[in-house]
Amino acid sequence: MLRGSILAVALAALAACALPGTVTGPDATTLRLTGGIVVAAPQGYCIDPQVTRPQRGFAFLAACAAINAASDKPVPDRMALITVQVGDANSALVAGSEPAFRAFLETQQGATLLGVSDIGGPVDVLSTGAATNAVTVYTRDTAPPDIVGSQPESWRLFTDLRGRVVTITVRGLTQAPLTQVQSREVLDQMLQQLRAANSVQQSTT
Template sequence: MPISDRMGAKGAAVVAALGVLALSGCDANGEFAGRSAFGHGPVTALRVAQNSVTVVGPAGYCIDKSGSRDRDSGSFVLLGSCATLNGEPEGPTAPGVLTALVSPETDQPQAPTAAQLERFLRSTSGRAALSHDNRADTVTLLDIRRNGDVLLLKVRDRSTGRPDDLQDTSWRAVLAMKGRLVALSVHSHEAVPMTDAQMRQTLDRFLAAMRAANAAPVPDQEA
């Protein structure tokens, strides 16, 4: 059955791979495979996945190079306050921790609809993919909604291995972009918490920045 009718096993497997990347990425050990020359200081944008997807955060957020990785099995990019990454004392009010996950390349471009993504992520396998320990019973979907081609989720993850300095609730967005699945997330620090509205607004800004950076170029028009 075509992917337009149902997500299919391959599409579900790719979404599950995003959950695995989330687990490995949060414990990144300073390695960013294949990227050895970033220059000094934080950067605001980074091309990953064979240069097919540009990851960029909203204003005030930069790439944490030490916590990011780009591999054939998928890409994980960690973003934080530019001021904090530059060693400055002040940054955005209640800055969050942002992540971008980009699925690996597959034989066929990934283009599931928001409805197909929702069906999968509501399933036991889908909730397991959202968990740090791959257990569906540690994840609660507090809110889930579709916005065009994007699936927005508010997730509570109480799994083992989750970073202790982050709150257990996050906002996430999953969508197809340039033939790959992309998952964006906004997490809040325990010490300097964001409100729910701030987290959702930051996710909206993150999504807008990603769309702008990855928009198809407008073809030249003949006079």
């Protein structure tokens, strides 16, 4: 009886951990990352199985047709590259500190932080914003971006989910660059998908 109780507790603990999943194929649109954070792609976007690293809390999304030439999913209105990065446990830092975090991103130290995180190198901060549990920043790379063929401007959004900071980045393509407004539309779509997938009801920026 005791052994059965221990096994039940162990199974419950594993379920609570919400272990990361795996990308099921080239047309996958949802994925569980570390910490139990679920990524859900906007319409026309899929999760790239080659670049995504669920155990590291990283997901890379692009147009389904760009990942899989045989995909029958519709082409998105805005072609972009989207990344989602989940922070470590207890890394949440946005909710309740939105104005201060926004102000920090406008400093040279904040620009330096943005330049060494996610995708890209040194950046100039062009615009910032803040709302409930969301801080946004629009930047331009001052060096060639790490992803060949991507435009230098990108939106980044920071939000807290399940005790972790989550970063969403949206970047257009050099062959079909997005305006600041267009890339922001994709960012807002991704945030809505992320919050819906994780049952978080909060206001957007």
